[in-house]
Amino acid sequence: NAGVTQTPKFQVLKTGQSMTLQCAQDMNHNSMYWYRQDPGMGLRLIYYSASEGTTDKGEVPNGYNVSRLNKREFSLRLESAAPSQTSVYFCASSRDFLSGDTQYFGPGTRLTVL
Amino acid sequence: QQQVKQSPQSLIVQKGGIPIINCAYENTAFDYFPWYQQFPGKGPALLIAIRPDVSEKKEGRFTISFNKSAKQFSLHIMDSQPGDSATYFCAAVKAAGNKLTFGGGTRVLVKP
Numbered sequence: 378n379a380g381v382t383q384t385p386k387f388q389v390l391k392t393g394q395s396m397t398l399q400c401a402q403d404m405n406h407n408s409m410y411w412y413r414q415d416p417g418m419g420l421r422l423i424y425y426s427a428s429e430g431t432t433d434k435g436e437v438p439n440g441y442n443v444s445r446l447n448k449r450e451f452s453l454r455l456e457s458a459a460p461s462q463t464s465v466y467f468c469a470s471s472r473d474f475l476s477g478d479t480q481y482f483g484p485g486t487r488l489t490v491l
Numbered sequence: 492q493q494q495v496k497q498s499p500q501s502l503i504v505q506k507g508g509i510p511i512i513n514c515a516y517e518n519t520a521f522d523y524f525p526w527y528q529q530f531p532g533k534g535p536a537l538l539i540a541i542r543p544d545v546s547e548k549k550e551g552r553f554t555i556s557f558n559k560s561a562k563q564f565s566l567h568i569m570d571s572q573p574g575d576s577a578t579y580f581c582a583a584v585k586a587a588g589n590k591l592t593f594g595g596g597t598r599v600l601v602k603p
Binding site: 381408410412417418419420421422425427435436467469471473474475476477478479480481482483484485 | 536589
């Protein structure tokens with residue numbers, strides 16, 4: 378099992394460009410999450426999908442959109458990238474959306490917006 | 492304003508030493524407190540976790556101490572090894588749902 382996979386690994390964008398970060402899991406998990414990691418701030422939740430067919434905002438959703446394409450895949454879209462969105466993005470999944478369900482993280486996408 | 496405050500930001504110890512990382516929270520709605528370990532270039536991975544009805548939990552060389560009245564918890568790494576060099580994050584989860592609220596992270600370096 379690959380666990381949680383993310384593509385691309387690295388990306389450089391110019392301000393105003395758009396892109397989609399892809400995430401897939403092969404653990405048959407119901408819940409999926411997108412976080413961003415910035416120095417000194419830990420990871421912050423952008424959006425999550427408690428189950429297939431649902432999505433909700435997390436702590437820092439502005440400037441992002443998500444799509445739960447099916448049970449396996451959860452994508453994050455930047456419509457008009459800004460330098461403030463330079464960060465490392467992590468996708469995670471868990472069996473269910475219950476307190477204590479372990480979240481498994483992908484390897485991350487390092488995004489730079491110039 | 493961070494809901495989970497973590498200190499110190501970085502820590503250097505000699506092999507065999509005991510790095511201690513502290514976290515504090517305000518929201519009493521949190522009921523699950525995991526610690527994640529992250530190596531450079533990798534995603535975080537669950538290390539150990541505790542619920543507030545327990546004051547201490549040990550898994551191998553890793554121990555969580557929990558003080559519910561003070562709303563503080565800490566991670567101790569016993570007999571630390573160079574392979575423990577990583578960034579450690581404390582986190583908290585509210586009873587309803589599974590959204591992780593992370594502390595700012597502590598970079599631990601264990602010197603041989």
